[in-house]
Amino acid sequence: MHSNNVEVKQDTRNHKGFFIEQGLYKFMGIDQSGWALICVDDATCHYVDPDSLEDVEELVES
Template sequence: MDIVAVKPETRDRKGFFIHEAAYKLMGVDRSGWAIICRNDATCHYVDPDDLQLPDVSGIALD
């Protein structure tokens, strides 16, 4: 599992804004949505193009 961040203004597949934070990338489903989770209870489906890899300080790279 990779740690990723989301770009500002990222929305999930239902159209809701996603909090800018570090997430675990769980994978990509068959329809192309990335599955990201903050913990065992909070996961989101997002466009993979809206993901960023954080730098060593934990801040997302542009």
């Protein structure tokens, strides 16, 4: 299965209003309320505004 790697823009906040670290995340999907779910690993995930995401697919070498 192909996973989507995304980065968050600077000063991105999660759904609770906290800033989240910039870096590479795995895009998991969008929930019913319109938040994008992104995960660092199985234990660390964040809900963010989909507009705060940038696709990095073209930067990742296969």
